[in-house]
Amino acid sequence: MTQPNCWGVRSQIFALLTVFVFAFNTLAQTAAGTATATISDAEKSISAEITIESIKSATATLSAPDMEGRGTMQPGGEKAANWIADRFKALGLKPLGDKGSYLQKVDFKEIAPTEMAFSIGDQQLKHGSDFAFIPMNNGNKEVSGEMVFVSYGIVAKSINRDDLAGLDLQGKVVVMLEGPPAGIPKADWDKQDAGQIFLQGVMLKGASAIVFIGHGREEHGPDESISYLSRRQIVLPDEKGYPEYVPPIMYVGSKAAETLFAKSGTTLKDALASSELPGFKPVKLNQKAKITAKYKVTKGTSPNVVGYIEGSDPKLKEEAVLFSAHYDAYGIDNGKIYPGAADNALGTAEMIAVAESFVKSGLKPKRSMIFLAVTGEEYGLYGSKYWSKKPTWDIKKVAANLNLDGIGSEVYGPVKTMVGYGAEHSTLGAIMDDVARSMSITTIPDPFPSEKIFYRSDHYSFVERGVPALMLMGAPAGAKEVWIKRIKDWEKTGDYHQPGDTIKDDWAWEGAETVAEIMGIMGWRVSESAAMPSWLPTSRFAKFERGNTKEIPEEK
Numbered sequence: 001m002t003q004p005n006c007w008g009v010r011s012q013i014f015a016l017l018t019v020f021v022f023a024f025n026t027l028a029q030t031a032a033g034t035a036t037a038t039i040s041d042a043e044k045s046i047s048a049e050i051t052i053e054s055i056k057s058a059t060a061t062l063s064a065p066d067m068e069g070r071g072t073m074q075p076g077g078e079k080a081a082n083w084i085a086d087r088f089k090a091l092g093l094k095p096l097g098d099k100g101s102y103l104q105k106v107d108f109k110e111i112a113p114t115e116m117a118f119s120i121g122d123q124q125l126k127h128g129s130d131f132a133f134i135p136m137n138n139g140n141k142e143v144s145g146e147m148v149f150v151s152y153g154i155v156a157k158s159i160n161r162d163d164l165a166g167l168d169l170q171g172k173v174v175v176m177l178e179g180p181p182a183g184i185p186k187a188d189w190d191k192q193d194a195g196q197i198f199l200q201g202v203m204l205k206g207a208s209a210i211v212f213i214g215h216g217r218e219e220h221g222p223d224e225s226i227s228y229l230s231r232r233q234i235v236l237p238d239e240k241g242y243p244e245y246v247p248p249i250m251y252v253g254s255k256a257a258e259t260l261f262a263k264s265g266t267t268l269k270d271a272l273a274s275s276e277l278p279g280f281k282p283v284k285l286n287q288k289a290k291i292t293a294k295y296k297v298t299k300g301t302s303p304n305v306v307g308y309i310e311g312s313d314p315k316l317k318e319e320a321v322l323f324s325a326h327y328d329a330y331g332i333d334n335g336k337i338y339p340g341a342a343d344n345a346l347g348t349a350e351m352i353a354v355a356e357s358f359v360k361s362g363l364k365p366k367r368s369m370i371f372l373a374v375t376g377e378e379y380g381l382y383g384s385k386y387w388s389k390k391p392t393w394d395i396k397k398v399a400a401n402l403n404l405d406g407i408g409s410e411v412y413g414p415v416k417t418m419v420g421y422g423a424e425h426s427t428l429g430a431i432m433d434d435v436a437r438s439m440s441i442t443t444i445p446d447p448f449p450s451e452k453i454f455y456r457s458d459h460y461s462f463v464e465r466g467v468p469a470l471m472l473m474g475a476p477a478g479a480k481e482v483w484i485k486r487i488k489d490w491e492k493t494g495d496y497h498q499p500g501d502t503i504k505d506d507w508a509w510e511g512a513e514t515v516a517e518i519m520g521i522m523g524w525r526v527s528e529s530a531a532m533p534s535w536l537p538t539s540r541f542a543k544f545e546r547g548n549t550k551e552i553p554e555e556k
Contacts, residue, residue, distance in 0.1 A: 037438035039521070042363055046524055047517045049357035052509040055516060058087070058349035060503060062327065063341035070340060071331015072234050072376045073108050073300040080327050084305045084373050087352055091359045093307030093371060096392045103303040106375060106386045109239070111135050112232040115294040118250065120147075120259055120287050128334060130256035131211075132229035133293045134249045136241055140294040141248045143208040145173040147260060147285035151275035152179045153198040160278065163198075167282050170206035173289040175252075175260055177215050182276045186450075209248045209291050213257040215272050219450075222251040228497070231333040234379040237299055248293050263287050302328070304383045305373040306392060309355070311527070312364035319397045319532060320368040321523045322467070324384060324458050325351040325404040326377030329501070336499045342408030343501060348373055350404050350516040357520050365527035367399055374458055377405070378497075384458035388465045396547040399532040400428055401469035402519050403459035407496055411507040412483055413476035415514040418443045421454045425539040426468035428522070435521050439514070447484055455554055463541060466548035468533040470522075474515040476508075 039047070061067070061083065068076025085102035088095075097104040113135075116127035125131050151163045153176050179198070180189035189195065202210060214221040229251060252260065261268045263286040274280055305327070311317030325347040329340025339345070355371045370393055374383030388395065418436045420443065423429030436443045446453065454460065459469035475483045495501040526533060535542040540555065 037434045039438045042361075043521045043524060045361040045363065046357045046520045049360040050353045050513055050516045050520060052513050054353045054356055055346075055349045055512050056509050058352050059341060059345045059512075062345035062348060063339040063501075063503060065337065065339075067339075069331040069333075069338040070327055070329045070345075071333070071338075072302045072328045072379060072382075073110050073298075074331040076331055077302050077328055077375060081303045081305050081373070081375070084327060084348070084352070085307075088305065088307035088355070088371065091307075091355055093309060093355060093359075096306040096308050096370065097304070102305050102307050104306055104387065104390075104392060105301045105303050106383055107237045107299070107301055108376065108382070109235050109237045110232055110298045110300060111235065112296050112298070113230065113294070114296045115292055116230075117290070117292040118252075119290045120262075123259060125252070125256050125259070128226065128230035129253065130226075131250055131252045132226040134229060134251075135233040135295070136246060136248065136293070139241070139244065141209075142292050143173075143248060144288060144290040145171045145208040147173045147175055147211075147287050147289050149175045149261070149264070149271055149283040149285060150202065151280045151282075152177050152181055153202045154179075154181070154194075155198065155201055161280070163280055163282065164201070164205065165282070167205075169202060171208050172206075173209045173211060173291070174202050174207040175211045175213060175285065176202065177272075177275060178212055178218065182217065203245070203247065207247055209250070209289070211260070211289075212249070212251050213260070213268075214254055215275065216254075221254070222257075223253045224492070225251045226253055231330065234376060234382070236382060248291055250291070260285055260287070302375040302383075304375055304387055306387070307355075307371055308393070309358055309365065309369040311366050311368040313366035316366040316527075317368050318394075319399050320370045320393055321365075321526045322370045322372060322393075322398050322401045322462065323351050323354060323403075323519065323523060324372045324374060324401060324462075326375070326383065326458055327373045328375045328377055328383070330378060330497060338497065338499055339502050341501050341503045342406070342411070343496070344377070344405050346408055346411070346512060347404035347406060350512055350519065353513075353516045354520040354523065357516075358524075363524070365524060367527040368393075369523060369527065370398075377458055381456075381458055381461050384461035388461045388467075395465050395467065396545075398462070398467050398546065400426075400526050401459050401462040401467050402428075402523055403457060403469060403471040404515070404519065405457040405471060406473050407487060407490060408507070409476075409483060409487055410474035410511040410515045411504075411509065412486060413508045413511060415474035415511040416441055416477035417475040417480065417483075418518065419446060419473040419475070421446060421457070421471040421473065422459060422463065422469055424536070425463075425541055426470070426535050427533045428468050428470045428526075429536075431522050431525055431533070432470060432472070432518070435518055435525070439518070441514070441518075444480065447480055452554075464548065464552050466541070466544040466546040468535060472515060472519055474511055474518075476511065
């Protein structure tokens with residue numbers, strides 16, 4: 001799953017430079033929950049052919065050291081793609097990539113840091129631990145200037161506050177906080193694009209650089225951001241950087257932030273406290289900063305992997321059920337391997353197990369079944385966006401997308417809880433509810449609404465093209481607060497997007513098996529239905545048909 005962006009660092013960054021609430025039809029779900037759900041003989045055979053051994057073996061292979069973290073535009077990623085292609089071929093899937101192959105090449109551009117420096121007086125901070133830049137992709141930067149602290153940079157007559165009062169910011173290195181201030185709801189702050197507006201205000205006043213430090217209330221603070229931002233970045237080759245006038249923007253960690261205030265006459269703690277008061281006054285830090293940010297840009301490719309099982313119905317076989325999972329992780333970066341076992345070798349292995357089950361069961365689905373393992377998800381859903389815009393199957397005839405991506409919550413124990421991201425938008429939600437009930441599994445709404453997970457994995461690339469889509473997440477029985485805490489702990493202090501994301505001895509593989517079974521049975525039901533899934537009238541996507549090319553703004 002994309003970065004937090006933990007699930008949100010990347011999304012936070014782009015929100016600064018450019019709260020949604022889902023409405024769930026509770027009554028409809030309650031009514032549906034009283035119905036009797038059953039599994040057909042065909043669906044039983046699908047479940048029977050999905051095995052723990054298959055999922056465990058594929059997960060181990062994809063997250064092994066020789067796959068080198070399956071990095072986009074890296075040899076390990078290419079090796080993983082070829083391995084998946086070989087599995088598709090061995091299963092008898094037909095190729096659906098470029099020129100009769102299983103691979104669809106996607107062009108990329110890598111932006112890797114080469115010289116990163118931030119000095120305060122004669123003291124050098126360390127890139128990757130003390131600080132990191134938001135990759136600007138707008139040329140190399142070398143700037144310097146006196147530092148000044150402006151709190152949140154708020155200029156708002158409505159609340160009688162001006163954090164920039166009396167300041168000439170031309171050529172200054174501006175130190176500031178990400179909002180909202182204490183006492184202002186984040187939903188209100190985000191709805192008004194306040195962070196973007198105040199950041200732009202600082203830029204327009206001529207700041208030579210902007211340094212963000214933490215106030216301690218962030219869900220994902222500067223130290224977490226630094227871990228991601230110090231790595232190489234992957235973008236599409238035609239993706240332009242920010243305008244030249246945008247200055248270097250960086251994060252400084254909690255320990256290094258104290259250094260910024262060493263000669264200011266106030267402590268970091270006191271400065272943060274004053275930032276929450278209406279009468280805040282800017283603080284001159286009485287130190288000069290020198291900043292260098294240089295990058296190497298390299299072009300290359302990385303493939304999606306795609307194969308299909310042809311449908312058996314003379315007419316319906318022109319339509320297809322699309323299964324997806326991203327196979328990429330962070331590869332090798334700064335000398336470290338990021339294995340990405342839970343995110344998302346596990347999801348890819350589950351999807352492969354679904355393909356295997358259709359083949360081994362001998363079932364002949366009416367609609368065709370497409371299996372798509374995408375690249376570049378961790379950097380911006382690039383692989384799925386590419387396939388959705390340059391599909392190797394008529395996008396208007398893609399019946400639905402079922403996607404797997406997560407952090408391994410399905411291996412916390414036997415799966416007894418399911419979340420379907422997007423369930424409230426289309427008839428896929430009712431299908432998932434019915435399948436889950438038949439397996440004595442409870443479905444619940446999105447437990448992380450503020451994380452905007454619906455927008456942050458590959459299924460959303462297909463939603464944007466008007467295709468009903470669902471991302472499946474499994475979790476164990478019991479109070480959701482328990483496993484939610486485990487997820488949150490893993491995001492903040494565990495192995496999420498880190499070298500420690502490896503297979504663990506305590507993984508409950510039967511949970512992964514259950515998730516694959518639900519995916520497979522749902523796909524079968526979509527295949528056999530007389531009509532393709534559709535958007536619910538209550539969904540904001542109901543007005544978008546398959547093949548949509550209009551931009552769909554993210555809901556706030």
